[in-house]
Amino acid sequence: MSLPVTNSLHTEEDTPKVAILVETTIPPVSRANLRMYWLARALRAEGAVLANMVAPSQDLSSRRSYFTEGIWMNQYPGFGRQLYGRFRLPVRIWHFLASILSVVLLELTYRRGGARGFCAVHAWNPLAGMAAVVAGALIRRPVFLDFTDFYSDIARTDMPLLAKPLVWLENLVLSRARRVFVVSESMREHLVSRKGLDPDKVVVVPDGTDAQTFRPGLDGGAVRRKLGLSEDTPLIVFHGDIKHDDGVDVLMRALALVLKSRPDARLLVLGGGGPYFQNEIRPLVESLGIAHAVLTPGWIPHQEVPAYLNACDIGAMTMRATLNHDNYLSFKLFEYWGCGLPVVVTRLKAIGRIVRDGENGLVCASEDAPAYAAAFLRLMADRETARRLGAAGRELVERQFDWRMIMKAEVAQYTPEVLELSRR
Known part of the structure; x- marks a missing residue:
């Protein structure tokens, strides 16, 4: 050949x-x-x-x-x-x-x-x-x-x-x-x-990411300044398209619970903007009274995503357990990991073979908003655990999930x- x-x-x-x-x-x-x-x-x-x-x-x-x-x-x-x-x-x-x-x-x-x-x-x-x-x-x-x-x-x-x-x-x-x-x-x-x-x-x-582009150490501080956030603000990120099965409504309910203990926490939503987001998620955000804590810059150029992820502390994947989600892999998982972020994910078949609870991420039951909230709060409070989980994810991306090898x-x-x- x-x-x-x-x-x-x-x-x-x-x-x-x-x-x-x-x-x-x-x-x-x-x-x-x-x-x-x-x-x-x-x-x-x-x-x-x-x-x-x-x-x-x-x-x-x-x-x-x-x-x-x-x-x-x-x-x-x-x-x-x-x-x-x-x-x-x-x-x-x-x-x-x-x-x-x-x-x-x-x-x-x-x-x-x-x-x-x-x-x-x-x-x-x-x-x-x-x-x-x-x-x-x-x-x-x-x-x-x-x-x-x-x-x-x-x-x-x-x-x-x-x-x-x-x-x-x-x-x-x-x-x-x-x-x-x-x-x-x-x-x-x-x-x-x-x-x-x-x-x-x-x-x-499998799916993967570009480990040379999605990597730790990029200037997330500039992104935080652009978003009006201090260095100490706990920042969760959701990146990608937003549909019902992605469980962003569950994520919003989890955020409302997080804010009771950490009112300084914020959620960055990169993507969305479609009819479901506008018709379902935005009204939910308003009804929960958390609009001040949800940042929605919308879709940004792909080459800018790594810097935005480097500005964040936790990657969120609160997907519903469906036929599709049980069998597929998500780009966002590898992009979060590539940037060294600890992840909080739903317990699913395929992803569950990669994300090990307590080893390289935290795993919660589908649609369990209190469990997601507890996981977010744990990572905000225990920075060493967050660092360890993120580093384990980054090592896995380098070893198995870089597009050049895949x-x-x-x-x-x-x-x-x-x-x-x-x-x-």
């Missing part, structure tokens, strides 16, 4: 290509692209293939192709800015169709130019996965799927009308993929026992047999 790494279209004629379908532009601004971005980087580092990332532009008027970090980026006219807005369903349907067309046109371009084409189509999540299945059938190439979440389970509370169609979509994509990459052994067990997948086709490749397992699936498909 030792092929030369290529950096321009003028030197890649004899190099196999892989089409990687993603949801938003590169560099990534959200979890939707981060895993695939690191896959593309790993493919480039190994010299196995040229990664063609296929993604929507931010708005319909822009369409361009360019190299970034050795990755050949192909943006089709899209509506990336509206991906999570009111019209997200028609937007995603358009992106679904446009990504299929883009893969087919790229393959035709390679063939007409006498270059080796795609050896596989690789995608993340069910909708992009379905686009990969269709595109793969049209160009007669295998599909690799990163299946990190049960979106049908997420839709159960967020978009109930789509829950059953998503189950059908997940089953179809899983059955058609040559390789399915999952993030935990419990997810693999579920797909084999409940979905009937061949155990040999399901490969565990993605080698996916690259290994691009065997010589798969690479040779690009000659057909």
